[in-house]
Amino acid sequence: MNCPGTGSDQAGKSTACQGCPNQNVCATKPKGPDPDVGDITEKMSKIKHKLIILSGKGGVGKSTFTAHLAHGLSSDNDKQIGVLDVDICGPSLPKIFGVEGEQVHQSGSGWSPVYVDDNLSLMSVGFLLSKADEAVIWRGPKKNGMIKQFLRDVDWGEIDYLLIDTPPGTSDEHLSIAQYLKESDVDGAIVITTPQEVALLDVRKEITFCRKVDLPIIGVVENMSSFVCPKCKVSTQIFPASTGGGQKMAEDMNVPFLGSLPLDPRIGKCCDEGKSFLTEVPDSPATQAYKQIMSKIVEYCTKRNENRESDSGEMKTN
């Protein structure tokens, strides 16, 4: 059932290709390694940690989470953080970061991302549109081309973290990211869900996708877990965890569960105003929850670094 990949040796020849409208193109295209992947790998080697934020389901808060993870990580002034928005059709991050309307500049070393803060930068197709309301009506291959350009041509510099925000689904954008970064030692994926089964249905598929493309999964975050009524303070589950929510799903799929984030209406308001919820509402239970999840992610990345260094240390002594 699944596409072998337009770059693979089986492209256009596998049984899965029968009936695919792209079959002829794949079968006749020259094969071999993509030279751009080498350039991309080289650029990515200057970045200590690469994290991909995925979901499968739309509207669960991938971009919101990515933005706030970036704000949280950049609160350490010694760290340099980059964010790449590969949602070509619905790029939300310029708005969430409050940098809509900014321009991308080109220099000898590549495209310069837009700086949100001294140590936090962003690249998004949103900056490349002449009008913010302009629809980007592109088929898959053109989206893939743009993503490749972002990965190859953006001059992030030597940064500590690159966070890659994705659109919902398991299609062109996701396959491209997996393909272009396959030699770039991505730390892993953070999978966002909301508690209800209709969301979990899509998220399970995303976890299966990650396994298929050998993308390590750092863990699952359950967003919009509960809503606290500002009047009576009673907690309501807007999106009921009728089948056990994100935590049970993570257990069933054998992936770590990083934590739950409650729904505070001020989060949505901050995103609309381009502000960081973590600084605007530091005493919210949602801020505390964000910080706990962030520290787990940082711990995972640090441990991974240590394991890599000790492995290469062992190799040297051997």
Added chain:
Amino acid sequence: MDSLEILDEKLTECPANSEDAGRSSVCEGCPGQTLCRMQGGADPDQEIIDVRMGAIKHKVLILSGKGGVGKSTVAYLLSLALARCQSSKVGVVDLDICGPSIPKLFNVENQPIVQSPYGWKPLVSPNEDVKVMSVGSMLDSDTTSVIFRGPRKTGLIKRFLKDTFWGKLDFLICDTPPGTSDEHMAIVKLLKNVKPDGAILVTTPQEVAVATIKKEISFCRKMGVAVLGLVENMSGLVCPCCKETSEVFPGRGVVSLAESHNIPILGSLPMDPKVTECCENGRNPLENYPESPTVQGIMEISSRLIGLVNNG
């Protein structure tokens, strides 16, 4: 340093949907050029699609651009309301190939799709007998992921229209994934000859959602799809304890969007945990909770839609 003007207006005018697909000067250097050249132009299956779709009085797209605003939920509730309150024969086609929510909502999970001499038989939901077609019904398990690139998704969507024995219907509701890409271009192209009634745009109140809806409006205008109206979903939450309505996703964007773009607001749907629970379990909220403000809201939207499509 030079300012980067990668995407001026000309370059966003990708002609993928027209006779110039792959042949225009704008296409030079585009990674999709060869594919467009092969896929663009006349399609032999179009005649069959035109015949099938000709037996359906009204074709309505449910679009958003933004994910997670409730397109599938609105498609579900609207189709129930049209069937129950407007005595219509309704079918729903799920064009979200990667994240198909429709089988769960309609309580047709685990039912296989059967071939008949007239084509694939759509599944019939126990909820108001709505006919349903979705890739979700073709998967072995709910963890199976459908990792299709654009052309394969387009191919499957074509089969949903060409090979499904929909029969005579009053409404075919097309639920779409978020975005403005292959699936959206496919459905507009495939329905071109049978003049779909138009699109209902679903959004939530906050600015981040409304900003993406503006792109969807731009998509509709570029592709010649009429915008029937806006539905504001998740407009508030009625607290089951104190009955106060709270704003969960605060924002006033929908009203100003409707005014600035001259588009009617078909209705607002607040969040009702009882209705959400029905959706989770494939139950019919119109039957179980007829007094819910969400159910009242969708019934009003369905009668406004009937008015629009019958006067159009």
